[in-house]
Amino acid sequence: MNQATLIPAFVKRSSFIELTGRSRAQSLFDEGTAWRELVGPFDRIESPWLPMQGVAPQSDDGCIVIKGRIAGKPAVVISLEGAFQGGSIGEVSGAKMTAALDLAARDSAAGNSTAAVLLLETGGVRLQEANLGLAAIAEVISSLLVLREHAPVITVVAGTVGCFGGMALTAGLSSYVVMTRGARLGLNGPEVIEQESGIEEFDSSDRALAWAIHGGEQRVGMGLADFLAEDSVEQVASAVRKYVAAGKPAQHRSEQIRLYRERIAALDTSRQIDPLKLREEWATSRQKRGAR
Amino acid sequence: MSEQVGLRGKAWFHALTGKHQPQTGDPASVWSANEKIGPQTALFLCVVPNLESRFPCVRDGQVGLEEAYTLAARVRETMAADRKKPRAQRRPIVAIVDVKSQAYGRREETAGIFLAAAASADAYASARMAGHPVIALVVGQALSGGFLTHGYQANCILAFDDPGVIIHAMHKEAAARITRRSVRDLEQLGHEIVPMSYDIQDYAKLGILHELLHVESPLKPTQSDIDTVKQAIVKAIDEARRGAVDLDVRRLSDAAKETRKAGIAARALMEQQWLEA
Numbered sequence A: 001m002n003q004a005t006l007i008p009a010f011v012k013r014s015s016f017i018e019l020t021g022r023s024r025a026q027s028l029f030d031e032g033t034a035w036r037e038l039v040g041p042f043d044r045i046e047s048p049w050l051p052m053q054g055v056a057p058q059s060d061d062g063c064i065v066i067k068g069r070i071a072g073k074p075a076v077v078i079s080l081e082g083a084f085q086g087g088s089i090g091e092v093s094g095a096k097m098t099a100a101l102d103l104a105a106r107d108s109a110a111g112n113s114t115a116a117v118l119l120l121e122t123g124g125v126r127l128q129e130a131n132l133g134l135a136a137i138a139e140v141i142s143s144l145l146v147l148r149e150h151a152p153v154i155t156v157v158a159g160t161v162g163c164f165g166g167m168a169l170t171a172g173l174s175s176y177v178v179m180t181r182g183a184r185l186g187l188n189g190p191e192v193i194e195q196e197s198g199i200e201e202f203d204s205s206d207r208a209l210a211w212a213i214h215g216g217e218q219r220v221g222m223g224l225a226d227f228l229a230e231d232s233v234e235q236v237a238s239a240v241r242k243y244v245a246a247g248k249p250a251q252h253r254s255e256q257i258r259l260y261r262e263r264i265a266a267l268d269t270s271r272q273i274d275p276l277k278l279r280e281e282w283a284t285s286r287q288k289r290g291a292r
Numbered sequence B: 001m002s003e004q005v006g007l008r009g010k011a012w013f014h015a016l017t018g019k020h021q022p023q024t025g026d027p028a029s030v031w032s033a034n035e036k037i038g039p040q041t042a043l044f045l046c047v048v049p050n051l052e053s054r055f056p057c058v059r060d061g062q063v064g065l066e067e068a069y070t071l072a073a074r075v076r077e078t079m080a081a082d083r084k085k086p087r088a089q090r091r092p093i094v095a096i097v098d099v100k101s102q103a104y105g106r107r108e109e110t111a112g113i114f115l116a117a118a119a120s121a122d123a124y125a126s127a128r129m130a131g132h133p134v135i136a137l138v139v140g141q142a143l144s145g146g147f148l149t150h151g152y153q154a155n156c157i158l159a160f161d162d163p164g165v166i167i168h169a170m171h172k173e174a175a176a177r178i179t180r181r182s183v184r185d186l187e188q189l190g191h192e193i194v195p196m197s198y199d200i201q202d203y204a205k206l207g208i209l210h211e212l213l214h215v216e217s218p219l220k221p222t223q224s225d226i227d228t229v230k231q232a233i234v235k236a237i238d239e240a241r242r243g244a245v246d247l248d249v250r251r252l253s254d255a256a257k258e259t260r261k262a263g264i265a266a267r268a269l270m271e272q273q274w275l276e277a
Helices: A003-012 A021-026 A092-109 A127-148 A167-173 A191-195 A207-214 A216-221 A233-246 A259-266 A273-290 B007-017 B065-082 B104-108 B113-131 B144-149 B172-178 B183-192 B200-204 B223-242 B255-259 B261-276
Strands: A036-038 A063-070 A073-079 A116-118 A151-155 A177-180 A228-229 B030-037 B040-047 B093-099 B133-142 B156-160 B164-168 B211-213
Touching: A021 A063, A021 A073, A021 A116, A036 A167, A036 B261, A063 A092, A063 A233, A073 A092, A092 A127, A092 B261, A116 A233, A127 A151, A127 B113, A127 B144, A127 B164, A127 B172, A127 B211, A127 B223, A151 A233, A167 B113, A167 B144, A177 A216, A177 A233, A191 A259, A207 A216, A207 B104, A216 A228, A216 A273, A216 B040, A233 B156, A259 B065, A259 B113, A259 B211, A259 B261, B007 B030, B007 B040, B007 B093, B007 B133, B007 B223, B030 B065, B030 B223, B040 B065, B040 B223, B065 B113, B065 B144, B093 B113, B093 B144, B113 B133, B113 B144, B133 B144, B133 B223, B156 B200, B156 B223, B164 B200, B172 B183, B200 B211, B211 B223, B255 B261
Parallel strands: A073 A116, A116 A151, A151 A177, A177 A228, B040 B093, B093 B133, B133 B156, B133 B164, B156 B211
Antiparallel strands: A036 A063, A063 A073, B030 B040
């Protein structure tokens, strides 16, 4: 493909990351099928804790839940709106997520396999609701694990917020993870590490380093995520359809304890780890070991 | 608090198991032992500081890569050994919790600490769902990703009613910085806004805790402290065996019905609308 044909294709694509959390969720359902948002903004269940601290709440608490059909099967999409409080998890957004996962698990256990697609743009716990946010993440984890036994859970981290904090565990527990190059996935972001451990540990102004460690290309390359999508609605949606159709994997990444213990034991920790070298090592050992 | 994180964990692990070391091949930061408690043998697990860890960012008792995967390995090993036993006979797992946080390090991020933490939470939750009673005993700090990795998936969370016990999403200084407050304002706010509080008695109001335990000497347990705690663990194990294997109790408790009203309302509406969708 020459440059003349390449550029128009890129320009004409419909961007996924430019969409709001709600539009992202809507874009994933099968064309021509009906879907419905549950506990939507007009139901007005808001955070009771934010107004007490002078912060404006939002009528969907930044969590959009839509039920419909993907790849011809029932599915629920749970989307965190990164533009509201950094996509953080509070009491209400957490309860919506847990309830949707529980209901999908109930239907799936009854024979009506219902996949969950999580669109995670989040820094983790909403600190204004601190302990209820942390508790919510523990409950999301538990409910996700129940559903995962019956139907696939697909996490999409598209950007631009990325997926950090406790919600990164949720990504780690998912059956499949889809990322874009601009997306990042990690437990602690560079700013947090710089603050806690010093600038020698992580210089958060070094953007190249941040993406070399947490970026989508790196995470997919080292086998911690499954598919690298372009920032295109069609590419993200088709990856999601593919994984819904595939069903649950034979083994989940978070169950591969022996493999990862060996990998951690083999790390040279006397200095910082070169991300690219580690990616190559893990990619090679994956082919040898048949890891996911 | 001048007290070093991890001392309580070590003290209580020793008090409950008579041991104070890791199993062969495990990192020095994860102590584990299979010991009698009441009528049964339980697996006890504790993350402790290791000043010589090859990962610099876990030396103060943070939960890092080695800690998370070791916890997962020990829990999974117990599950595998009991796989053929009836659910009612599966070995209880007791997580003794005194962790400062998850590790805040570049090495950890590069090697995917998020997956390590997920693997440990997965193991604990899977054990609970397979019928192993999982009990968390919070003797000191239980902060943030450290607690998600080690303890928060338990059927029952027990904690000491003591000012040195802190369960929270983030330590005070960082939470103050991010929410743009002084530490003093943050402490003040905790009295009005329950989920923000660093006080364990306020945490108890959320309805997530199974029981608050009164001990005289949390750092150097007396014999009567040890007896109290052992009894509470045995009782929690019995209750876990009789109760549900999910975490629903955390929103069905009387305290949760008061404090978590908004979340409970969101769930009720979701259940109703789900059927219509």
